[in-house]
Amino acid sequence: MLRWGEKISIFSGNANRKLSEAIAQEMGIQLGDIDISHFPDGEIFVKFRSNIRGADVFLIQPTSSPPNETLMELLIMLDAARRASAARVTAVIPFFGYARQDRKDQPRVPITAKLVANLITAAGAARILTMDLHSQQIQGFFDIPVDHLYAMPVLVPYFRQVLGPGAVVVAPDSGSVKLAQSYSDMLNAGLAIVAKRRIDATSVESSHLVGDVKNRACLITDDLTTTAGTLTSAAALLKREGAAKIYAAVSHCLLTDMGRRRICESQIDQLVTTDAVPTGDFCGGKIKVISIAKLLGEAMIRIHEGASVSSLFQVQNNNNRD
Numbered sequence: 001m002l003r004w005g006e007k008i009s010i011f012s013g014n015a016n017r018k019l020s021e022a023i024a025q026e027m028g029i030q031l032g033d034i035d036i037s038h039f040p041d042g043e044i045f046v047k048f049r050s051n052i053r054g055a056d057v058f059l060i061q062p063t064s065s066p067p068n069e070t071l072m073e074l075l076i077m078l079d080a081a082r083r084a085s086a087a088r089v090t091a092v093i094p095f096f097g098y099a100r101q102d103r104k105d106q107p108r109v110p111i112t113a114k115l116v117a118n119l120i121t122a123a124g125a126a127r128i129l130t131m132d133l134h135s136q137q138i139q140g141f142f143d144i145p146v147d148h149l150y151a152m153p154v155l156v157p158y159f160r161q162v163l164g165p166g167a168v169v170v171a172p173d174s175g176s177v178k179l180a181q182s183y184s185d186m187l188n189a190g191l192a193i194v195a196k197r198r199i200d201a202t203s204v205e206s207s208h209l210v211g212d213v214k215n216r217a218c219l220i221t222d223d224l225t226t227t228a229g230t231l232t233s234a235a236a237l238l239k240r241e242g243a244a245k246i247y248a249a250v251s252h253c254l255l256t257d258m259g260r261r262r263i264c265e266s267q268i269d270q271l272v273t274t275d276a277v278p279t280g281d282f283c284g285g286k287i288k289v290i291s292i293a294k295l296l297g298e299a300m301i302r303i304h305e306g307a308s309v310s311s312l313f314q315v316q317n318n319n320n321r322d
Contacts, residue, residue, distance in 0.1 A: 008304050009052050009086075013061030013077060015070040019094065019275050020060040022293035027301060036073060044073050046080045056304050057086040058129075060296075063097035063116075064254060064277040071097060071116065075123040082124030090303060091125040092296065094276035095224075095252045099134035102141075117141035129299055131276060131292065132223050132251035147309050149299055151251040151274050154290050156186045158272060159219060159249065167217045168192050168243075172234035180221045183249070189219070194234045214242035220268075224252035228259035232266040239267040247272060253279045253287070263287070 011032040012020030024031045033049035059081065061074040074091065081089045101112035120128070121144055128142055131149040139146045159167075168190040171180035177193060184191040192211025218238050225231050225248075235246050246268050253273035255263065263271055264283040272288045273279055281287040295312060302309045 007055040007087075008058070009050060009055045010058045010060065010300070011048070011050075011077065011081075013059065013070065013073050015062050015064055015073070016060075016094070016275070016278050018278065019062075019291075019293060019296075022275070022291055023060060023297045023300070026294050026297035034077070036077075044069075044076050046073070046076045048080060048084050052081060053085040054087045057081050057089045058092050058300050059089065060092040060094075062093060062095035062277050064095050064252075067097040071119075075119055078120065078123035078125050088126045089124050090127040090129055090300075091120055092300065093120075093128060093130045094274075094292065094296065095254075096130050096133055096138065099138055102135045102138055113138050114141045127303065129296070129303065131274075131296075134223055147299060147303065149292075149295060149309075150313055151276075151292065152182060152186060153312065154274060154292050154295055155249050155251075155272060156183065158288075158290060159183075159187055159247070163187065163189065163217045163219060163247070166190075167219060168211060168213050170194060170211070170213070170218050170220045170234060170238065172220050172222055172230045176222050179223065183219065183221050187219070190216070192218070194237060209237055209241055213238050215244050217245045218243045218247065220246065220248040222248075222250050224254055225250045226254045226256055226259055228255060228262040228266070231268065231271075232262045235267040245269050249273070252276050253289075255279075 009032045010024055011034045014036055020031060035047040035049055037045050039045060059077050061070060063071040063074060078089055078091060098112045098116045104111055121142060125144060127144055128146045132151050133148060139148055169180045169184040169187060170192045171177040172194050180191060192209060192213055195208040220231055220234050231248050238246055248268050248271045250273050254277060260282050270286060270288055274292045275289050276292055279289050299309050299312055
């Protein structure tokens with residue numbers, strides 16, 4: 001519940017209104033009234049129906065599928081809030097789209113994550129609140145403060161209940177080792193690493209496993225999944241190596257039709273994710289969604305009050321404010 005009398009306003013875009021409503025409920029306030037519509041030719045129109053002059057405004061909008069539509073909607077919301085004389089506008093972006101294009105790894109390609117950061121800043125954002133960026137350096141793409149949260153404080157308590165002793169956290173590729181190590185430390189579990197080879201844009205082959213998983217519960221960790229090739233390929237290898245049960249944890253579940261089919265047919269017993277983006281259970285109980293509404297709501301309260309959000313980064317401290 002909010003415990004101050006200063007003016008705060010929270011608005012939701014169309015990308016994930018259910019999450020926005022849950023955040024507002026956790027904070028004990030109502031979502032602000034905003035009109036988001038389209039002209040006949042598809043152009044987006046935004047109008048704040050609530051007075052936000054001098055207010056501390058939070059705009060909640062993951063730039064998930066369709067990313068171009070949700071991003072443009074966020075930019076127009078930001079511009080409208082700035083022109084409506086909001087005192088400060090914070091863009092709450094539970095999932096930051098275009099994050100995988102974060103470096104120039106081949107000739108004549110853009111660094112689109114930096115471009116998007118520039119657009120958001122130019123549109124009027126004074127601060128960013130986001131979660132589990134695909135790479136840490138994206139924080140440096142912004143010339144405004146970035147509060148970067150993690151899904152681990154929400155997901156780890158669940159896995160402490162279900163994994164049991166002797167569990168192993170598995171990095172499905174070399175880029176996920178640091179994340180897997182963090183889960184391993186928090187769960188007091190072992191660590192294993194899968195070597196993969198990308199065949200094409202939607203297919204990978206997991207070829208080698210470093211670590212012992214035989215007769216042990218395994219947890220595959222990654223920040224996001226779309227086609228689920230990495231997760232399902234790693235799960236198949238773990239099953240061949242004798243894993244007893246296989247879980248997967250991803251912060252952002254952006255599954256395509258191909259990804260959904262792969263998950264349903266895979267060796268993964270349960271995929272656990274957050275509601276950062278809209279996700280349904282399409283495999284008869286195989287998908288579990290844990291809400292981040294309380295985590296984001298608490299972070300927004302602290303930002304509004306000028307308090308520290310650093311304790312929200314750690315599982316052991318996420319119920320204590322510093």
